[in-house]
Amino acid sequence: MSRRTPAHPPESTVAHTIRISAKLRKRIAADAERCGRSFDAQVIALLRRHYGEDVDIAPGQDVILALAVASLAETSSSDRELLTRKLVAIRSD
Numbered sequence: 001m002s003r004r005t006p007a008h009p010p011e012s013t014v015a016h017t018i019r020i021s022a023k024l025r026k027r028i029a030a031d032a033e034r035c036g037r038s039f040d041a042q043v044i045a046l047l048r049r050h051y052g053e054d055v056d057i058a059p060g061q062d063v064i065l066a067l068a069v070a071s072l073a074e075t076s077s078s079d080r081e082l083l084t085r086k087l088v089a090i091r092s093d
Helices: 022-035 039-051 061-071 077-092
Strands: none
Touching (some): 022 039
16 A cells, blocks of 8 residues: 655644534534534534645544554464564664
């Protein structure tokens, strides 16, 4: 699977957690429904339209961990041990 390289790679990407009040959440949800989008897709569309930047919503830790576990599902135990040993070594540096 090839990775698409952006024409102008970002200088840095930082994930942030934002809290949205119930009142604003209702307004965005109503707008999302009107546009046929999910709440998250509407937030992304608003940010992209207003700022013209490529933004995305990072998945939660539980999703990231589930994807990592699933990616090892068909890996042999010897390969899995090699991979996790390398991860432990990187983490301890």
